[in-house]
Amino acid sequence: MVAGLVATSACTAEGGDAAEVDVDAQSVGAMEDFAADEQFTATEPFDLSMLWTDWPEVPVTDDWQIFDVIEERTGVSIDLTHIPFSDATEKRSLLISAGDAPTVIPLVYTGEEEPFVSSGAVLPISDYVEYMPNFQKYVEEWDLGAMVERLKQSDGKYYMLPGLQEVSVPVFTLIIRKDVFDEVGAPAPETWEDLRTGLELIKEKYPDSKPLADGFEGQSMLNYAAHAFGTQAGWGFGDGTIWNEEKGELEYAGTSEGYRSMVEYFHGLVEADLLDTESFTAADAGGGAANVAEKIANNQVFAASGSNGTVNEFAAALDAAGVTDYELVQLAPPGGEAGMVVEPRNFWNGFMLSADIAESPNFIATLQFLDWLYYNPEARELLRWGVEGETYDKAADGTITLKPEFSYDDFNINPDGATDIKKDLGWGNDVLAGSTESRELKESYNAPQFVEYIDTVLSTRTPRDPNPPAPLDEAELEQASLLSTPLSDAVRTATLQFILGDRDLSEWDAYVAELEAAGLQTYVDLIDGARERFAEQNG
Known part of the structure; x- marks a missing residue:
């Protein structure tokens, strides 16, 4: 039994139907009374499949420590399905659509989940966040509740969990x-x-x-x-x-x-x-x-x-x-x-889950593990820096210092170190490391100038609302996809033409007329109608 729950638990997401969880049957490996800011360790080891995007300059090697350390601490063995960075989005879509995607689908940005909602291929994870205390804690502490509300689809549920940023400044x-x-x-x-x-x-x-x-x-x-x-x-x-x-x-x-x-x-x-x-x-x-x-x-x-x-x-x-x-x-x-x-305050990349995980005996343990991996502060520090005392030291005031035999080439830290913690050991990788970060963690690996940049943005700039x-329903998504791509392609082409002088700005009205002929008003009415409906349904 997990956290004293009865044998069948009804998890609800506002605006959606309850999702039933057989706690007794689906708690294999789960911790009792799992709480925020504590180490997750499976009570019974289990394997978990994960989609992994390979950057050509940072291939996963047998020497990577990251997966061994995660397994040592949690009892969870991560099995990777590799896709190349060059066409990762397309490969991911094919796997999900065919029902062949691994359980965990990381490196997902808000909005990228929409094409998979109507098919039932991905889990309505909002039904189950009661099993994710770290996520709930930092959404509240970092005042991100309103942003989470915007993740909801037309059924009132959301299907991805984003990385959370304590402070959000434009990346570029x-x-x-x-x-x-x-x-x-x-x-x-x-x-x-x-x-x-x-x-x-x-x-x-x-x-x-x-x-x-x-x-x-x-x-x-x-x-x-x-x-x-x-x-x-x-x-x-x-x-x-x-x-x-x-x-x-x-x-x-x-x-x-x-x-x-x-x-x-x-x-x-x-x-x-x-x-x-x-x-x-x-x-x-x-x-x-x-x-x-x-x-x-x-x-x-x-x-x-x-x-x-x-x-x-x-x-x-x-x-x-x-x-x-x-x-x-x-x-x-x-x-x-x-x-x-x-730009508006935003999330960073997070993850989706394949819908069939809801039938797994390790379902609740999987939710607890991912809650630890993505939102627990010690896990986030581990993913960024490696093992304290082995790859880095941490002072009483929280200052992190990479040991001299290691480098972190991405941020020009210890450039003379013989072993790069990212390329050689897997720490600080692009799939997991940057997703959720406190301000302290973000500042730990960045130069003082970037800290000044954060301060300047926060004190002198206002995020646009x-x-x-x-959110669109299934039929609307299909109609919108037929209209949005040719419209956005036309905008991008014309934008560069106008800027570079290949098209005279006197043709702006003609450009607008071309978009209107391509169904612009129908498209805008479709999106704004969905906005009105969602606002009415959610007060």
Whole structure:
């Protein structure tokens, strides 16, 4: 018996029917009175299958400690099904649709679960979160309840659990050579207009440069820039709809005035020869982000998109080029006509469960294990750093220090260490390590400049309110999928054409008419109708 429950437990999710759990039959390996912040150890060992995305530069090897240590501490042996990073989303969809997916499906972002809800292929996990005390504790402590509510589908249940972030700041933003901005008398830009002024001054000093670059086909820069113009774009385009507070309805972002203003701004940079257009068109493998690092090292680019890891890549390129006197700064995303606004507070990647786990005798033990793995603070530290006393030491004040024989190359920690804890041991891997993080853990592996970045974003920027939930039913999902892809493809194509000057901005109305002819209004009405229905059903 688990936590004194009766033999059959009815777990309920608001807005949905109860899900029955035979506690006696499905508690094999489960702990009695499992609580938040305690070690999960299965009372009977069991195997658990997991989908694993392989990055080509970080292949899983027999020497990885991570799975052995997890098994030693929990009694759970993780069996991996490998898919390549290059087409991970497609491979994952095929496995789920065919009923061949492993039990645990990690590296899932919010919204990616929707195509699998109607088929019953994935578990309505909201029915069972009573068995996950760590998840419940940190949702409450970090004030994420409203975000969890937005995970609900049309049946009032949610089908994935996200990684939780105590503090949420944009992952990608603008990185500048601050030493060069200082050199030309341009302060670190607070707004996009400030940035243009600085780029113009740099262009005068370095006439052969195109000082601003993206490196991610424009999708990164447009993502974090869009919010300052009151819209969404690039990686953050989502389903294309955005909340219009004045009208009290969803509208299509790609036809809004804010979107047009954003396009006009970046087109103006191209006209002034301030934007490296190749970085808006070249895929990474063909000269994207890696090419931008080379251009930064060669004084051709002085501001570019990136994350905290990209700062290290740019620094390595400058060092290799013999540049010694430089300062790279990761800026809070610049503000604009919509204010000092950044993307909505969000979750990070989490997981889904294959629906058949609900019939397993290890069902409750599996929920407890994943609750520990994804949300327990000690587990999160383990996944990031490895074994305390073996790969790292922890001081009384919480400061973590990697032992000198180990390196963490992703963050340029102990670069002379013989063993990289990620590539050689599996700690800090991209599938599990970054999902849920306290602020303390996030700061433990990042440079002081990133801590300053967090402070600056939290103190000077306001997250845009997330769009209201608009979950679609099965028939609506099918109709929406037929409309959304051609619409978003047309938006992306036209956006780059307008910015690069391949299409004149005088054709904006014609572009809008093309979207309308492709079913734009039908699509927006469909999404906004789902929003209205969900709001009525959920008060």
